[in-house]
Amino acid sequence: MKSTMKAKASKTPGSSKDSILLHRDQVPSMQIEPYIITGYRQPGTSVLGSIRYAFVLHNDVGNFWTHFLPLLAWVAWLAWLAKYRIDFTDPYYYPLLCFWAGACSYVLFSSMAHLLSNISFTVRSVCFTLDYLGIALYALGGAISGFFYEQSIGSPLFKYQGLVLSLDVAIAISATLMCGLTRFYWRNFRYLIRAFSFVFPYATAVAPFIQRLFVCLLTGNECVTETLHLHVSGFFLTFTIAFFFVSKIPERFAPGRFDIYFQSHQLFHVVAVVQTCTQMYMFPLDAQLRKDALSVVEGATPNIYNTLLPFMFAEVVGIVIASVVGVLIVRGVLVYDEKQHYSKTK
Numbered sequence: 001m002k003s004t005m006k007a008k009a010s011k012t013p014g015s016s017k018d019s020i021l022l023h024r025d026q027v028p029s030m031q032i033e034p035y036i037i038t039g040y041r042q043p044g045t046s047v048l049g050s051i052r053y054a055f056v057l058h059n060d061v062g063n064f065w066t067h068f069l070p071l072l073a074w075v076a077w078l079a080w081l082a083k084y085r086i087d088f089t090d091p092y093y094y095p096l097l098c099f100w101a102g103a104c105s106y107v108l109f110s111s112m113a114h115l116l117s118n119i120s121f122t123v124r125s126v127c128f129t130l131d132y133l134g135i136a137l138y139a140l141g142g143a144i145s146g147f148f149y150e151q152s153i154g155s156p157l158f159k160y161q162g163l164v165l166s167l168d169v170a171i172a173i174s175a176t177l178m179c180g181l182t183r184f185y186w187r188n189f190r191y192l193i194r195a196f197s198f199v200f201p202y203a204t205a206v207a208p209f210i211q212r213l214f215v216c217l218l219t220g221n222e223c224v225t226e227t228l229h230l231h232v233s234g235f236f237l238t239f240t241i242a243f244f245f246v247s248k249i250p251e252r253f254a255p256g257r258f259d260i261y262f263q264s265h266q267l268f269h270v271v272a273v274v275q276t277c278t279q280m281y282m283f284p285l286d287a288q289l290r291k292d293a294l295s296v297v298e299g300a301t302p303n304i305y306n307t308l309l310p311f312m313f314a315e316v317v318g319i320v321i322a323s324v325v326g327v328l329i330v331r332g333v334l335v336y337d338e339k340q341h342y343s344k345t346k
């Protein structure tokens with residue numbers, strides 16, 4: 001059945017239309033989140049209505065603000081770095097720009113998805129496909145920074161720079177496509193598939209550091225002790241992120257109690273932001289500390305063609321994928337099966 005996102009709700013006395021909150025039985029099944037019982041927004045609102053909802057306590061408002069506020073902070077962080085610490089006109093620091101753009105992409109797309117997702121099924125699907133793209137770009141920015149700043153100076157991967165970076169881009173695009181498809185197929189396993197889809201992008205981001213970690217452990221060289229604790233804490237934070245995303249804890253054990261505050265998706269957002277903040281400090285520090293050592297290594301020289309251009313290519317392809325999803329929905333090729341969804345969100 002193709003959804004029209006028509007409201008089934010009755011108005012709450014004294015409330016304006018755009019501040020009505022609904023029970024899960026009153027909204028289209030596509031809007032229902034597992035174990036979240038109340039606090040749903042009116043479906044089918046306008047853009048302005050969705051923006052008004054940002055200032056109303058509902059079950060998605062925490063998910064909006066936990067990613068929108070970091071976006072503002074990270075823009076300010078880049079401005080501070082550019083003013084006091086790093087000359088971003090130097091191509092050596094282009095990978096940092098990729099990482100920063102990836103981080104900002106994921107919080108921007110995510111906050112917009114959580115803000116606008118109740119407008120229509122088409123908008124919801126396009127926005128959340130962009131949300132997956134944001135995560136993929138974040139991993140890609142980490143992979144590019146990792147490649148140029150985190151490997152040991154003797155790493156054989158520097159010789160295969162083109163191949164490695166092409167693979168990083170292909171993995172980011174594939175993850176976006178795979179997660180986008182889970183909105184229509186394999187819905188029973190969607191959280192697991194989405195988490196698994198990002199295992200490979202995550203691996204591309206941490207593999208360079210793990211390579212150097214082995215060199216550090218085996219030879220005692222290139223350990224860069226100033227940032228070692230940040231890398232190690234990053235592993236724990238990543239597992240925590242995956243845990244909240246897949247487990248749906250705590251609301252799984254008390255449906256309805258975490259509808260507004262402390263639901264697993266908010267915790268997933270917050271831990272992801274903490275991890276990104278850690279990396280926003282770690283990558284610039286590693287880049288500066290290792291600049292002299294890396295400057296003499298063949299294949300370790302960043303330029304626009306091996307950093308910003310591949311990153312922008314992945315971003316454009318991802319936006320095209322999200323646009324195609326939207327067009328296919330409008331044309332009726334991708335349809336929403338309410339019956340199937342309903343039985344799987346209970």
Ligand SMILES: [Zn+2]
Binds near residue numbers: 063110114265269
């Ligand atoms: Zn989210």
